[in-house]
Amino acid sequence: MPIRRLPEHLVNRIAAGEVVERPASALKELVENAVDAGATRITVRLSSGGIDRVEVIDDGCGMSAEEMALALERHATSKLPDDDIEGVETLGFRGEALPSIASVSRLTLESRVRGAEGWSRIVDNGDLEEEGPAALPPGTRVLVENLFAKVPARRKFLRTPRSEYAAAADTIRRLAMARSDIGFTLEHDGRRNIAVQPGETRPERVAALTDRQLIENSVAVDYDRGTAKLEGVASLPTFNRGVADHQYLFVNGRPVKDRLLIGAVRGAYQDLLARDRHPVLALFLTVPAGEVDVNVHPAKTEVRFREPANIRGLIVGGLRHALDEAGFRSVQRPSAAALGNWQAEPVEGGVGQSSTAYPQGYSSEHPQPHQQGHPQGFQQRAAFFTPPPGSDQASVWDGAPEYQPAPEGKAEAAEAPVPDAATHPLGIARGQVSETYIVAEAEDGLVIVDQHAAHERLVLERMNRAVAEGGVASQGLLVPEVVDLDESACDALEERIGELAELGLELERFGPKAMLVRATPAMLGAGDTKGLVRDLADEIAAYDQHLSLKEKLDHVAATMACHGSVRAGRVLAVAEMNALLREMEVTPHSGQCNHGRPTWVKLGHGDIEKLFGRK
Incomplete structure (x- = not known):
């Protein structure tokens, strides 16, 4: 077959295939033109995700009738005044957008320069249908209808209107972020979904x-x-x-x-x-x-x-x-779902009803017994609290119920004056819950700290500082420990023996399927050495091929820190709790653990008041 020139309409459709893949592609080109025209407000209206209709209105500089005719020709642009394509500063510059879109849709282009009359041109799939005067404010209006209506091979590959709208909305979102000095409005099927004003930070x-x-x-x-x-x-x-x-x-x-x-x-x-x-x-x-x-x-x-x-x-x-x-900052407020889990006991005659309300004449300050058996205080309480006749509790009180003393907390004797919570962002420790969470009182609310997650971050930051200063100090084991692994894991660890030594972990190959641990990082203290080595082998095997040397070391350090941190279930003294809080306040990234979970949350005074119906 001899070489021939393609017809103009086919050239335009090929160009459209490169530039216009879907409605969002056409929308991007039109909005970029509006931005380059100096618009301060851009309005976008879509129908069926842009498949049936895409309309872009701006208040930019506009075009004259002669410029509109030229804009619909291929490779015509006003954005390369000196032909320096390397130094282009505008969003669009190829000059293909409008003719490409017009070749696969029905395009209506209306524009008006300030101080002049408006003009309109309608192009249907590459053919000029009509042109003439148009009444519109200064700026430009572009309407694209029935995209790919005469190109069924392209139209059948479009997705559902919902998917096409999601792509179009993402396009507007990105362009609106790039230019906070321009106001953007997006409407879909008559509903306004995005509206941002010009001049926002x-x-x-x-x-x-x-x-x-x-x-x-x-x-x-x-x-x-x-x-x-x-x-x-x-x-x-x-x-x-x-x-x-x-x-x-x-x-x-x-x-x-x-x-x-x-x-x-x-x-x-x-x-x-x-x-x-x-x-x-x-x-x-x-x-x-x-x-x-x-x-x-x-x-x-x-x-x-x-x-x-x-x-x-x-x-x-x-x-x-x-x-x-950011220091120790994290997402401080508990989620609405978490607050919703708090259940307030309803009060009889108040907001709700309660099955455990005190009977008339009973005081919540009534002294509670603190000894086992059936002491006098217990008998007084039994006589004082008489269940209603016919209730399930009557049979219990008629007999000799087993007495369980009221729960009580243990307070430590203060060896020094209690610090002022106002001087510490994370407050002063008041106790420990479930041997896992530290409860502290701050000036503006209640702080709850996950002791394991917090200490894990602190240990990692200490290790990072030690590595930057020349290496982590190691502590030799009295008796070297043998860790059994498969051969590939031992090979991976053996290749990283030098790097692990910088982190204070001294390993040695001990046969084909075992590693010998001679020293561990001193700051980790005594711990599960075998578990640590096995986890490190898994980390190195999983990420060794994809991460840089520093990233590998960071993963190893994070794994070590997790093994060396204070575990949930360990009882801490008040002094230890406060020491942990003070170190968190001066340690970067202490607001989250190595896995991205928050190490502390704050329940503000306002939140507490809402829980008790005071606000």
Whole structure:
């Protein structure tokens, strides 16, 4: 077959296949044009997820009739005035969006320049249908109807209206985050789903488009490295999601989807979050135009960096610096579901009814007996509390019930004046519950600390500091301990003997299927040495091929810290509890354990008052 030129309509449809994959793709191109036109407000209306109708209205600079005709031709653009494609600063610049969309839909383009009359052009699947004057305010209105209606091979691959709308909403969400100075409105089938106002701060805009609670549970990112700058908002590790869909990256104001971000974020949070949890964040990267290529994808959703390793280091370093500044912060308030589990005993004649209310004349301050058997106090109480006739309790009281003394707490004698809770953010320890949780009184509420999770984080931070200062001190075992493992696990540990020694764990190969432990990290103290070595073997086997050396060491240190921390079920003295609280206040990341769970929560005075109906 001889070489021939393709007809214009076929060329346009091929170009449309590169630029317009679905309604969200067309919407992205149209909104980017509105942004580049200097709009301050952009309104988007969709029907059936954009399959039947996509309408974009802006108050930008508008176009004259001659410019509108040129805009519908391929490779015509106003965004490359000096033909410098490497230095492009606008969102769109290829000049293919409008003609490509018009070749696979019915497109109505209306625009008006300030001080002039408006004009309209209607193109149906590449053919000019009509044009003429139009009445509209300054700006541009683009209406796309029946996308792919005459291209059934493309239309049948579109998803359901609900899925197409989700993609379109994500597109608007990303563009609205990138430009907090522009107001965006999104309506779907007559219902307004997104409405943000111009002039919002960046944290306010990101929170409005992701989660309103993000403002209280996030840190600001502001980090420079050379000519590159990183800004944005990142959630605390304890404020996370089960999927990575709430992570957004912007390069020079352009929303992009890049695998570099996912890897860098995982590296920054790798010892702060469980592996199946993901933070919520929006990062805005500013780099010289010559250091990034924005022309590697027809839809401009991907970019290529000249020095990707430097960019990854910038993201990891910026996030770690911001999280270090957060100190012991975590998501402090208990969830609404947790508060809902508190049940208030109803009071007779009050808010509700109670089956355990005191009878008339009985005082809750009545002295309680504290000795076994049936002492006089017990007989007085039995005579005083008479169950109603015919109740199940009558048979019990008629006999000789076994007396159980009232529960009582044990208070330690104070050896020093009780500190002032107002001077400590995490308050002063008042006791321990279930040998697992420390209860402390702060100036603004009640603090509950998970002693194991908190101490696990503290031990990890101590190990990290020791490694940075030259190595973790080790403590030799009086009798070396033999740990039986399979051969592959022993091989993996043997390859890392030198790195483990830096963390204070001295191992030696002991036959084909065993390792000999000669010393353990001194800060861990006595513990389950065999369990520690087995867990380390599993960690190294699972992640050895995918992580950098530092990330491997961090995983190993986290596993060691978990084995060396205070376990749930251990009774702590009040002095130990307070020492733990004080160290948490000065230790970075102590608001969450190594797996991303919160180490402490605060029940504010207002929450406590609500539980008792005082508020």
